[in-house]
Amino acid sequence: MQTLRRKDILGLEEMSAEEITLILETARSMREIIQRKIKKVPTLRGRTVLNLFYEPSTRTKASFELAQKYMSADSVSVAGTSSSLVKGETLKDTVRNVEVMGIECVIMRHPVSGSANYLARNVEASVINAGDGMHEHPTQGLLDMFTILDKKGRLEELKVVIVGDIRHSRVARSNMWGLQKMGAEVVVSAPPTLMPPDMEAFGVKYCPDLEEAVEEADVVMALRLQKERQEGGLFPTLREYAEIYGLTSWSVAKAKDDLLIMHPGPINRGVEISSELADGPRSVVLEQVTGGVAVRMALLYLLMGGVKDE
Amino acid sequence: MKTILIKGGRVIDPSRNFDDRADLLIKDGVIEAVKNGLKAPSGSETIDAQNLVVMPGLIDMHVHLRDPGYEYKEDIITGSRAAAAGGFTAVAAMANTDPVGDDPTTIRYIRERAGSAAVRIYPIGALTKGLEGKEIAELGRMKTAGAVAFSDDGRPVLNGMIMRNALQYAAGLGALIIAHEEDPYLSAKGAMHEGSVSSVLGLRGIPSAAEEAMLARDLMLLETSGGRLHIAHVSTAGSVELIRRAKAEGLKVTAEVTPHHLILTDRAVKNSGYNTNTKVNPPLRAESDRQALWAGLLDGTIDVIASDHAPHHTDDKDVEFDFAPFGIAGLETTLPLMLDEFFSGRIKDLTLPVLVDKMSTAPAQILGLEGGTLQEGGAADITIVDPDRSFIINPETWHSKSRNTPFAGRQLKGAAVFTIVGGRVVMREGVITDQ
Numbered sequence: 001m002q003t004l005r006r007k008d009i010l011g012l013e014e015m016s017a018e019e020i021t022l023i024l025e026t027a028r029s030m031r032e033i034i035q036r037k038i039k040k041v042p043t044l045r046g047r048t049v050l051n052l053f054y055e056p057s058t059r060t061k062a063s064f065e066l067a068q069k070y071m072s073a074d075s076v077s078v079a080g081t082s083s084s085l086v087k088g089e090t091l092k093d094t095v096r097n098v099e100v101m102g103i104e105c106v107i108m109r110h111p112v113s114g115s116a117n118y119l120a121r122n123v124e125a126s127v128i129n130a131g132d133g134m135h136e137h138p139t140q141g142l143l144d145m146f147t148i149l150d151k152k153g154r155l156e157e158l159k160v161v162i163v164g165d166i167r168h169s170r171v172a173r174s175n176m177w178g179l180q181k182m183g184a185e186v187v188v189s190a191p192p193t194l195m196p197p198d199m200e201a202f203g204v205k206y207c208p209d210l211e212e213a214v215e216e217a218d219v220v221m222a223l224r225l226q227k228e229r230q231e232g233g234l235f236p237t238l239r240e241y242a243e244i245y246g247l248t249s250w251s252v253a254k255a256k257d258d259l260l261i262m263h264p265g266p267i268n269r270g271v272e273i274s275s276e277l278a279d280g281p282r283s284v285v286l287e288q289v290t291g292g293v294a295v296r297m298a299l300l301y302l303l304m305g306g307v308k309d310e
Numbered sequence: 311m312k313t314i315l316i317k318g319g320r321v322i323d324p325s326r327n328f329d330d331r332a333d334l335l336i337k338d339g340v341i342e343a344v345k346n347g348l349k350a351p352s353g354s355e356t357i358d359a360q361n362l363v364v365m366p367g368l369i370d371m372h373v374h375l376r377d378p379g380y381e382y383k384e385d386i387i388t389g390s391r392a393a394a395a396g397g398f399t400a401v402a403a404m405a406n407t408d409p410v411g412d413d414p415t416t417i418r419y420i421r422e423r424a425g426s427a428a429v430r431i432y433p434i435g436a437l438t439k440g441l442e443g444k445e446i447a448e449l450g451r452m453k454t455a456g457a458v459a460f461s462d463d464g465r466p467v468l469n470g471m472i473m474r475n476a477l478q479y480a481a482g483l484g485a486l487i488i489a490h491e492e493d494p495y496l497s498a499k500g501a502m503h504e505g506s507v508s509s510v511l512g513l514r515g516i517p518s519a520a521e522e523a524m525l526a527r528d529l530m531l532l533e534t535s536g537g538r539l540h541i542a543h544v545s546t547a548g549s550v551e552l553i554r555r556a557k558a559e560g561l562k563v564t565a566e567v568t569p570h571h572l573i574l575t576d577r578a579v580k581n582s583g584y585n586t587n588t589k590v591n592p593p594l595r596a597e598s599d600r601q602a603l604w605a606g607l608l609d610g611t612i613d614v615i616a617s618d619h620a621p622h623h624t625d626d627k628d629v630e631f632d633f634a635p636f637g638i639a640g641l642e643t644t645l646p647l648m649l650d651e652f653f654s655g656r657i658k659d660l661t662l663p664v665l666v667d668k669m670s671t672a673p674a675q676i677l678g679l680e681g682g683t684l685q686e687g688g689a690a691d692i693t694i695v696d697p698d699r700s701f702i703i704n705p706e707t708w709h710s711k712s713r714n715t716p717f718a719g720r721q722l723k724g725a726a727v728f729t730i731v732g733g734r735v736v737m738r739e740g741v742i743t744d745q
Binding site: 013090091092110111112113114115117118121132133134135136167170173196197198199200201202 | 504505506507508509510511512513514515517583584628629630631632633
């Protein structure tokens with residue numbers, strides 16, 4: 001099997017359609033492993049991975065850790081509230097110290113945009129960006145594409161709507177890059193205050209009216225709304241937000257019957273999505289999570305190769 | 311003090327509209343004569359300037375020397391050596407030190423340390439106490455102690471009434487105020503220029519309006535307050551237009567621009583992969599802003615090129631982007647960068663006399679300093695440039711304590727080869743000779 005010709009996975013902006021296709025195809029074979037009763041292959045036996053999470057995470061962290069276990073890699077996890085991270089040690093020092101213990105791959109989540117790029121420049125180990133500030137969350141973008149591909153059989157010429165706080169969302173950024181590279185049409189919907197300035201760089205369409213945006217859409221993806229944004233004066237109240245930009249049975253009333261409903265989690269029920277939709281038959285929120293493990297196994301496999309010592 | 315004859319150079323003196331071949335004789339620290347066919351007196355040194363350009367000593371009117379308080383970043387001595395190496399004979403140092411330069415004692419401390427420095431150091435006093443923007447500092451007493459201008463640089467004066475009072479009060483003293491124009495509510499937590507690049511990188515943006523809104527306010531205040539206002543590090547097309555209009559209306563406003571705003575754009579943050587040496591305030595702006603800054607410089611809207619030398623320790627900069635301080639160190643790159651812009655021919659209408667005016671004559675006039683001229687009888691502050699000197703910017707060889715530049719590795723043509731302060735050669739071929 002092919003491998004990725006790159007040291008790090010920092011974002012989908014810099015990735016080609018061929019690379020994304022390779023990752024998604026590899027993830028499909030990885031999913032077969034997860035579906036087995038004995039979910040373990042020896043592929044990464046004796047290989048070591050560090051999970052470094054400077055921000056809270058449930059899904060991403062658990063799915064990376066499971067991916068490592070299923071692949072038989074040895075891993076350590078360090079969280080932002082423990083250890084030297086709160087003792088004022090710099091990111092560079094922390095990782096260099098762990099690196100000399102034999103770490104070959106670092107999975108990092110960090111609140112500052114660009115910190116994965118910074119880390120990748122400063123260590124020999126591979127770096128997988130598990131979310132950096134508002135910049136990118138490439139593994140989420142990949143698992144979202146994996147889920148859509150699985151349900152729809154293709155990505156080309158699908159219309160995907162992303163609704164919510166695009167401005168502060170790394171998930172939206174990775175999805176905008178990835179989906180368009182794979183031939184999908186992306187439409188974003190949000191109040192103008194939650195849109196990034198000068199959006200044209202992304203090449204997506206902007207449609208502030210959600211009802212109109214989801215017409216003829218194949219997929220709609222709601223983003224988590226951080227409640228602090230209200231205090232920042234970016235919108236008046238949560239109830240107004242939910243009424244205008246929340247995914248509800250009313251807002252998708254005119255949409256296609258086979259509309260896929262997605263959310264990267266964690267969900268604010270009744271804010272960006274109603275429970276009725278999140279738990280309904282068109283929702284693939286939990287499938288996204290399963291796909292996440294397969295995609296992360298694929299990335300570990302493709303980056304670490306399993307053949308490094310030959 | 312040795313008598314020096316600078317022989318056969320191209321002499322540029324914007325203060326007298328002079329640009330021609332001439333010899334220049336320095337005696338007892340003073341320019342004795344500027345004319346052709348001068349003979350070297352016995353015991354004098356002759357500098358063969360046949361292929362060199364001789365100009366009045368360059369003056370950088372906006373630097374941070376970090377002394378007192380942050381000597382691990384820079385101090386008056388290392389900063390002065392960096393200045394000499396970069397072809398400057400004088401610098402004006404901002405007051406955001408610790409303690410803040412907001413009283414005569416700190417101003418006197420800087421003047422005293424300046425006695426051991428390689429170049430002339432002119433202190434700029436704080437405009438408000440503690441740079442807090444609440445009470446006007448003792449401008450009069452600081453002026454007596456040697457402050458050449460007043461500024462809260464690094465911060466705006468947020469309260470419009472304080473700014474109005476400060477402008478009025480300073481007018482009575484004939485003192486210059488230098489304004490850092492920024493509305494902190496608009497720039498809140500921003501790390502780079504707000505635009506498509508910041509959106510792609512996921513960095514919080516500093517909109518152009520953060521600078522322009524505050525600048526517009528200060529220009530309106532200046533209309534009725536009297537006094538003189540100098541705008542530090544202008545960075546946007548809108549600011550250039552505001553200043554152009556204010557000048558046309560006859561307001562006593564002057565402005566400066568930095569080399570990094572003239573040469574780089576916000577793309578540098580992306581192309582460098584979030585290199586924190588591209589993080590500076592005001593931020594590197596869009597290409598349209600960069601072009602407007604050149605237009606403003608060439609049509610006289612912008613009077614001065616200043617480095618905004620903001621040295622930081624590598625430890626402070628070698629962190630995640632949001633955590634790094636703002637600032638670019640520029641004393642050792644400003645002149646070569648600007649010479650390279652000229653010699654490369656990239657900027658149509660840019661001439662050497664224009665560059666010398668913006669970097670020597672104009673800042674001397676604005677700050678009311680001696681220098682900025684090669685007038686006979688004036689202090690012998692002279693910079694000599696070799697237009698053919700090619701080199702690569704390597705911060706490891708700097709005299710500054712800092713290394714923070716986005717220009718490392720850049721190949722340039724043109725650099726200072728002699729810096730002469732008061733008739734003393736303080737830099738010769740890159741070597742500091744002030745001892």
